[in-house]
Amino acid sequence: MKPDVVVVGAGLAGLSAAVRLAEAGASVRVLAKGVGSTHLSAGTIDVLGYDADDRRVERPLEALAGLPAEHPYGLVGAAGVSTAVEWFKGRIADGPRAPYAYVGDADQNILLPTAVGAVAPSAAVPETMAGGDLRGGARVCVVGFRALKDFYPALVADNLSRGADGVEARSVELDLRPEGRADPSALAYARGFDDDAFRAEVVAQVVARLAPDERVAFPAVLGLVSPHEVWSYMEHRLSRPVFEIPTLPPSVPGMRVYATLGQLLVRAGGRVVLNTIITGAERSGDRVRSLRARVGLRELTWEPQWVVLATGGFSAGGLELDSHWVTREVALGLPVEGAPPPGEERFRAAYFGGQPMDRVGVRTDHDQRPLGEDGGRMLENVLVAGATLAGAAPWREKSGDGIALATGFRAAGLIGGGATDRADDVATTRA
Amino acid sequence: MGITDAIRRSHHEHEAPDVLGDLMRGTLDHCVKCTICETFCPVSNVTPLFPGPKTVGPQAERFRVRGEESADHSLDYCSGCGVCTQVCPQGVHIAEINTQARAKLKERDGFSLRDRIIARPPLLGRVGTPAAALANKTLANGPLRLLGEKVLGVHHKAAVPKFAGRTFQGWAKRHQSPPAPRRVAYFHGCGANWYEPAVGEKTVGLLEAIGCQVDVPRGQACCGLPLQSNGQFEAARKYVRAMGKTLAPAARAGVDIVGTSTSCTLMLKREAREILDLMEDADLKVVSEHMYDICEYLVMLHDNGGLALELQPLPMTVTYHAPCQQQGHGVGKPALELMALIPELRVIENEATCCGVAGTYGIKREKYDIAMKVGSGLFAQIQDARPDVAVCDSETCRWHIEGATGVRSVHPIEVLHHAAGLSGDLQREA
Numbered sequence: 011m012k013p014d015v016v017v018v019g020a021g022l023a024g025l026s027a028a029v030r031l032a033e034a035g036a037s038v039r040v041l042a043k044g045v046g047s048t049h050l051s052a053g054t055i056d057v058l059g060y061d062a063d064d065r066r067v068e069r070p071l072e073a074l075a076g077l078p079a080e081h082p083y084g085l086v087g088a089a090g091v092s093t094a095v096e097w098f099k100g101r102i103a104d105g106p107r108a109p110y111a112y113v114g115d116a117d118q119n120i121l122l123p124t125a126v127g128a129v130a131p132s133a134a135v136p137e138t139m140a141g142g143d144l145r146g147g148a149r150v151c152v153v154g155f156r157a158l159k160d161f162y163p164a165l166v167a168d169n170l171s172r173g174a175d176g177v178e179a180r181s182v183e184l185d186l187r188p189e190g191r192a193d194p195s196a197l198a199y200a201r202g203f204d205d206d207a208f209r210a211e212v213v214a215q216v217v218a219r220l221a222p223d224e225r226v227a228f229p230a231v232l233g234l235v236s237p238h239e240v241w242s243y244m245e246h247r248l249s250r251p252v253f254e255i256p257t258l259p260p261s262v263p264g265m266r267v268y269a270t271l272g273q274l275l276v277r278a279g280g281r282v283v284l285n286t287i288i289t290g291a292e293r294s295g296d297r298v299r300s301l302r303a304r305v306g307l308r309e310l311t312w313e314p315q316w317v318v319l320a321t322g323g324f325s326a327g328g329l330e331l332d333s334h335w336v337t338r339e340v341a342l343g344l345p346v347e348g349a350p351p352p353g354e355e356r357f358r359a360a361y362f363g364g365q366p367m368d369r370v371g372v373r374t375d376h377d378q379r380p381l382g383e384d385g386g387r388m389l390e391n392v393l394v395a396g397a398t399l400a401g402a403a404p405w406r407e408k409s410g411d412g413i414a415l416a417t418g419f420r421a422a423g424l425i426g427g428g429a430t431d432r433a434d435d436v437a438t439t440r441a
Numbered sequence: 442m443g444i445t446d447a448i449r450r451s452h453h454e455h456e457a458p459d460v461l462g463d464l465m466r467g468t469l470d471h472c473v474k475c476t477i478c479e480t481f482c483p484v485s486n487v488t489p490l491f492p493g494p495k496t497v498g499p500q501a502e503r504f505r506v507r508g509e510e511s512a513d514h515s516l517d518y519c520s521g522c523g524v525c526t527q528v529c530p531q532g533v534h535i536a537e538i539n540t541q542a543r544a545k546l547k548e549r550d551g552f553s554l555r556d557r558i559i560a561r562p563p564l565l566g567r568v569g570t571p572a573a574a575l576a577n578k579t580l581a582n583g584p585l586r587l588l589g590e591k592v593l594g595v596h597h598k599a600a601v602p603k604f605a606g607r608t609f610q611g612w613a614k615r616h617q618s619p620p621a622p623r624r625v626a627y628f629h630g631c632g633a634n635w636y637e638p639a640v641g642e643k644t645v646g647l648l649e650a651i652g653c654q655v656d657v658p659r660g661q662a663c664c665g666l667p668l669q670s671n672g673q674f675e676a677a678r679k680y681v682r683a684m685g686k687t688l689a690p691a692a693r694a695g696v697d698i699v700g701t702s703t704s705c706t707l708m709l710k711r712e713a714r715e716i717l718d719l720m721e722d723a724d725l726k727v728v729s730e731h732m733y734d735i736c737e738y739l740v741m742l743h744d745n746g747g748l749a750l751e752l753q754p755l756p757m758t759v760t761y762h763a764p765c766q767q768q769g770h771g772v773g774k775p776a777l778e779l780m781a782l783i784p785e786l787r788v789i790e791n792e793a794t795c796c797g798v799a800g801t802y803g804i805k806r807e808k809y810d811i812a813m814k815v816g817s818g819l820f821a822q823i824q825d826a827r828p829d830v831a832v833c834d835s836e837t838c839r840w841h842i843e844g845a846t847g848v849r850s851v852h853p854i855e856v857l858h859h860a861a862g863l864s865g866d867l868q869r870e871a
Contacts, residue, residue, distance in 0.1 A: 011773065012744050039773060044530030049477050191489040193496070197480050260480045273792060283773045285527045305771030306711040307729060313744075326530070 013037040015425060016301060016314040018288050018341055019328065021047035022411060023396025023418035024320035025271040026094070029101060030422035032278035040275070040282040041303060041312065045268065046326055047397075047414070052124075052132075052256035053230070053263025054139065055095060055415060057116045058083075059131035059408025070133055070412070071116050082399040083409070085376060086416040092116045094419035095134050095412070105270040110238040113140045116412070121145055123227065123255045125161060127169025127179075131408060136263050138232055138241040141225060141253030147176020151220055152227045152255070153212075156185045157194050160258035161229035179227075184215050199231035200262040203240045213247045220248065230254035230263050237266060286310075288341040291317075296390045298342070316391050318421050319344075319380075320414075323371060323397035323404075331356075331367070339372050339398065344380045344388070347373040347400045364403070371400030378421050393421040469538060471531040472499035478525035478535050483795040484518060487814040491518035494525035497542075498535045505542055516543050518811070520799035521670045522765035537716050540669065547672030555594040559801045560667040560676075566604070566635035573606030596809035600798075600844025602636040602836070609634045609641035613657040616645065621654040623747075626691035628709070628732070630702030631663050632836035640836075643858040644701050644735060650861055651742070651750050656696065658687050665717075666708040670800050674717055681713040685724035692731040699738045701852055703834040704766035704800065706734045712769075734767065736775035736834065736853055743779070752860040754785035757829040757867075759856065762791040762819060762842065764835035765799070776834060776853035783860040789826045793819035796833075798841035813845065820845045830867050832856055 013036075017028045020042035032038040058070040058077075067073045071088040078084075083091065095116045103111040112134045114120055119131040120143040129144070144150070150170060154163030163181035170179040187194050188202030202208040220226065226244075232254055233240030244252040256263065272282060286305050291298045301312045321328030321341050329346060331337050335356070337349040348370040350356055356366050372394050373381045382388035395417040397410060404410030472495070479485060479493035491497070497516045516539060525535040547556075558564065569576040579585055586597035595601075609629050625648060633641035645655045665680030688698055688709070700706035710732045714720050733741070742748040763774045780788050796816040797803050803812025823831050823846050831850040833839050839850035851867055858864050 011740065042530075043532060045477050045481070045528040046530045049480060050475060189489050193492060195476060195479060195493075197486070201486065260476050265480060276790060276792060281773050283771060285769070285771045287532070303771075306769075307714065308710060310772065 011039070011310070012313045013039045014314060015039070015316040015318060016041055016312050017318040017320060018042070018301075019320035019322060019326075019396065020045060020268075020282055020284070021320060021322055021326065021396060021414060022051075022267070023322075023414035024318065025268070025275065026098065026415050026418035027318045027320060027395055027422040028280055028282075029271050029274045029278065030097070030419055031426060032275055032280035034422070034426045036426065038275070038278075038280035039312070039314070040280065041286040041288060041301075042282065042284055043287050043327065044284055047322060048264040048268035049261060050259045051261060051264045051411065053136055053261055053267055054122065054132040054256070055098065055112070055134040055411045056131070056408040057091060057095065057119075057133040057412035059119065060406060064406065066131060068119055068131075069117060070119055078401065080373075080401040082402050082413050082417055084401075085374070085378060085399075086420055088116075090420055091412060091416045094416040097419055098415055099134060101274055102267070102270055106273045107235070107237060107266060107270055110236075110266070111137050113137050121174075123166060123170055123174075125166070125256050125258055127166035127173070129170075129174050133412065136237070136254070136266075138237055138254045139230070139256075139263070141251040142227060142255060144170070144174050144177050148178075149221065149224045150177060150179040150227055151224045152179055152181045153216055154181060154183050154229060155187075155194075155199065156183050157187050157191075158196065158199060158229060158231075158257075159193075160196055161255070166227070166255060182216065182219050184212065186211060186215065196229065196231050196257045196260060196262050197234065197265070199229070200234040200265075203231060203233045204235045209240060209243060213244065217248060220250070225251045225253065227253055227255050229257045230261065231257070234262055234265060234269075237263075288321075291342050293389070296388065298389055298392055316393070316425050317342075318418070318425070319372075319392060319394045319398055320396040320418060320421075321398055324367070326397060328398045329371065337370060342380075342389075342392065344372045344394075345383050346370060362406070364406070368403040368406070369401050371402075372398050373400045377424055378417065393424060395421045468533045469499040469502055472533045473531055474500070475530070478529055478533075481524050481528045481794065483522060483524065483797065483815045484520050484811060488518070488811050490811070491515055494519065494535045494539060498525070498539045499533055502538055502542065505545070514546065516546060518808070519543065520795075520797070520802040520808075520812075520815075522795050522799045523769045524765055524794055527768060527771075534715070537712075540672075540716050544669075544672040544674045548674075552671070552673055553594065555805070556671045556801075557673070558593070559595065559804065560671040560673055561663065562631035562635065562667060563663050566608075566631060569604040570606060570608060570635060573604040577603045590806055594806045595804055596806045598844075599804035599809050600840045601804065602632075602840050605636055605638050607638055609638040610657075610659075610661070612638055612642055613645070616657075618645065618649060618655040621649070621652050623653045624656065624696050625653045625738075626656045626658055626688065626696050626698045628688060628698050628700035628702075628706065629657065629661060630700060630705045630836075632702050634661070637836060637852075640701055640852050640854060643864060644699075644854050646863050647750075647854060647858050647861060648699070650863060651739075651748055656691060658691055660687050662687075664705045664708045665713065666705055667801055669708070669712070669716060670802070677713075678717050678719065681708065681717065681719070681725065682722060684709065685722060685728050688728045689724035692727040696731070697733055697738065698728065698731050699733050699735045701735050701834075701854060702836060703734050703764060703770070704837075706732055707766050707769050710770070734770055734772070734775070734834070736779055737770060737772045739857075740772075740775040740778050743782075750782075750857070750861055752783045752857070753862050755783050755856070755860050756785045758787040758789065758826065759830050759832050760789045760791055760823050760826050760828045760848075761832045761853075762793065762796065762823075762838065764833060764838045765795050767834045776832065779853060779857055780832070783856070786856075786860070788832075789822075789828065791819055791822050793822060795819070796838045796841050796845075798837050800837050803841055812841070816841065816845060823848055830856070
């Protein structure tokens with residue numbers, strides 16, 4: 011199988027690269043072990059929430075300059091990050107869920123409530139969440155469902171009242187179950203809201219219980235298929251701002267991102283192939299000639315012109331620390347940078363403080379090509395994107411979405427935009 | 442016995458062989474309960490009767506220890522489509538674990554007459570083929586179908602295939618494949634043998650047209666997949682071992698085996714060995730290494746410059762649905778790549794995961810409505826597209842799609858065969 015590009019990994023970085031490449035005319039296959047990060051994320055695009063000193067960031071693009079030089083954002087630059095975020099917003103707004111759209115941009119963070127009622131900085135967010143920007147204070151009624159185990163309205167309301175300036179929140183819990191399910195998930199509720207009758211019933215049970223000046227928060231389950239329609243309906247029928255608060259996984263806003271980018275990819279002639287584990291590569295000189303893929307009991311060979319490696323970091327399985335304390339990049343066996351030498355401290359007791367393993371990853375040159383042990387460009391036709399890259403601490407910085415999106419988007423540009431002479435093949439190959 | 446007792450007992454019996462085999466069961470320790478599988482499950486998304494693959498699989502499996510009753514009978518509502526295993530980011534063999542657990546459940550509860558019958562296509566084929574006209578009339582007769590639903594439990598509206606009245610094997614016996622530089626063996630499956638011999642004949646014709654000498658190993662019966670899906674593992678092992686024995690000589694001679702029944706090629710590629718615990722069967726091992734789905738094989742030839750086929754323009758519109766089992770091959774959608782070679786053919790790719798039927802699942806009285814609901818998105822897409830034909834790699838999916846939409850459904854090979862100028866019409870069975 012010989013597509014122009016194989017993207018390894020189906021998270022935000024891989025899908026962004028794949029959609030951009032496919033829409034530019036390349037034949038693209040996304041190979042992945044399974045579905046990943048989108049379903050586990052809040053669905054917001056967090057560019058930079060906290061700086062190197064753990065201070066909350068208000069203007070992400072400006073704050074990028076203060077990051078260490080070896081941070082992945084150093085590859086992209088502020089203008090590149092902004093372009094990528096605007097591209098993403100455009101693709102969602104043009105996608106199969108239109109007019110569902112994202113609002114906000116990388117210039118300015120807004121503060122949104124989390125599933126536990128803390129507030130967190132995000133740059134671009136679904137329109138259905140934007141009403142949750144509570145800066146300046148607000149009265150909020152948090153509505154939840156007794157049967158939804160991944161969202162506790164009383165916890166959210168109490169913490170918001172305590173922790174957010176000028177916010178007065180209370181909660182209402184409804185005993186409504188879509189289709190009478192015993193154990194409905196966030197997805198079951200989202201499908202419920204996609205249905206006219208269910209959302210009308212929610213409105214009927216909530217409307218009389220609201221104070222005149224309250225906004226209404228729901229768990230982020232306001233529709234999977236037609237979120238714009240559901241959210242507009244709720245705002246209209248309740249005559250006030252309505253917003254979604256992310257739940258624990260599986261995340262419905264994350265599923266909307268996966269489904270939208272996946273459909274855009276298919277419409278551009280690309281494809282996601284799951285249940286595929288890349289176990290290595292055959293090289294000739296400084297090029298990867300073919301990838302070995304394990305599918306079930308069989309091994310398959312893929313022979314792309316280009317490879318975008320977007321397998322994620324430790325949590326996604328793209329990087330691994332084994333029981334012999336060896337750190338490795340699992341798909342291609344690329345050198346990994348930043349792991350403490352044998353015998354030195356790897357983990358610290360304070361879980362959310364800085365960890366020695368935080369910034370471990372694959373180091374690349376400016377064109378996102380991996381560097382070899384000698385510090386020189388190792389592979390000409392492999393580009394690395396997303397959480398596999400060395401130099402970031404995404405969960406502390408709240409920068410994971412921005413890094414994935416910006417480096418994935420940029421990798422596609424480097425391939426399609428003349429990174430080498432072979433790029434011409436890609437640009438002119440159209441089904 | 443309570444849960445704690447069960448766990449205690451499992452500790453005491455740790456020296457006993459693991460009932461499900463270490464290979465499959467071991468993967469459930471990788472489950473992080475992310476529930477991504479449940480967000481993709483076509484069945485649990487349309488009915489509360491099935492709580493989802495994680496709930497009945499990695500979660501419930503911990504309470505199903507040796508000799509213990511299954512914690513949850515809703516397991517029987519799993520259709521076995523396998524999508525859960527495909528999307529799992531941790532490599533848990535969810536569908537396989539659930540298929541094995543369901544077999545234990547069925548073994549204890551006993552197999553119904555219906556499940557014994559519908560899981561044995563050769564039995565039906567031998568009865569129905571000689572009296573095809575009568576059998577087909579019976580199957581198309583409303584009152585008799587209602588009676589059949591009452592007595593047997595096969596839903597009266599479920600699409601059942603028509604007996605061809607002849608067999609592919611009969612044709613193959615008379616057919617002499619001319620010598621050619623490349624040799625392949627054809628695994629025809631029950632669908633082509635009893636119901637759609639034209640699919641088999643066209644496959645042989647197409648392979649010969651691109652320079653292959655086609656062997657059809659004699660005595661191919663059933664690969665055992667329907668028995669496996671219906672939990673009848675002992676019989677399934679017997680069937681698939683016999684199939685392994687039939688196909689192994691070709692594989693041992695280094696001849697690749699191609700099949701047009703995508704779920705059955707997957708069965709022989711890996712499912713039988715993994716699910717039926719036949720990893721060490723020497724025949725199945727060599728067969729699994731040489732087995733290809735026909736479209737996968739043709740794309741491979743094409744990539745290596747070996748698909749010498751002149752394709753005529755086909756000014757028509759077709760939809761394409763990749764069945765769940767085809768997706769289990771992990772090779773993308775080769776049928777689309779092949780159809781892209783046909784000038785003027787407009788192919789609309791369906792954006793749906795499952796048609797609902799999952800082999801024999803959707804024809805059962807208690808599951809037919811679920812199957813129709815699962816497939817409703819796909820059916821609407823097909824009907825909206827107003828295609829000349831709906832293309833799909835799996836026979837049971839094709840029959841279900843035809844029954845639900847009224848649109849004729851064909852194997853991708855039939856489209857290629859037609860475009861190669863080897864057959865005149867896509868609408869009728871040759």
